[in-house]
Amino acid sequence: MAVNIARRECQKEYMEFWNNSASFTTTGRPVDGIICPCSPFPAARPNMYYYYGYTTWVNLLDYTSVVVPVLRVDKSIDKVDSDFKATSEVEQRCHDVYDPEIYNGAHVSLQIVGRRLQEEKMLAIADVASVALRK
Numbered sequence: 001m002a003v004n005i006a007r008r009e010c011q012k013e014y015m016e017f018w019n020n021s022a023s024f025t026t027t028g029r030p031v032d033g034i035i036c037p038c039s040p041f042p043a044a045r046p047n048m049y050y051y052y053g054y055t056t057w058v059n060l061l062d063y064t065s066v067v068v069p070v071l072r073v074d075k076s077i078d079k080v081d082s083d084f085k086a087t088s089e090v091e092q093r094c095h096d097v098y099d100p101e102i103y104n105g106a107h108v109s110l111q112i113v114g115r116r117l118q119e120e121k122m123l124a125i126a127d128v129a130s131v132a133l134r135k
């Protein structure tokens with residue numbers, strides 16, 4: 001019961017935050033959606049998915065999300081960053097999982113997140129974003 005109450009409180013606070021985004025937009029309306037990563041990896045590999053932070057908040061808030069592929073890994077371009085300095089153990093584990101040979105050709109995607117029951121709007125935004133990314 002306490003977990004449900006805490007979740008609803010979190011949903012309420014985020015709804016208020018989202019509504020207040022209207023004060024920062026040029027239209028005076030709240031933002032329609034948020035474009036953000038959906039994963040620290042191009043694709044999930046069994047027993048090697050160490051960070052869920054890009055999607056857990058969407059699930060917690062019961063928001064709508066649609067994933068849009070942006071490009072594919074190209075092993076000749078997307079090399080391992082040898083100068084990478086992790087700020088946490090999880091960050092280092094995520095970095096260590098990346099292998100250009102294994103991920104070559106895998107989709108790199110973003111997610112577009114919208115409020116609850118906004119599936120049609122998020123699909124429409126995803127469609128516009130997909131067309132823009134192809135140009």
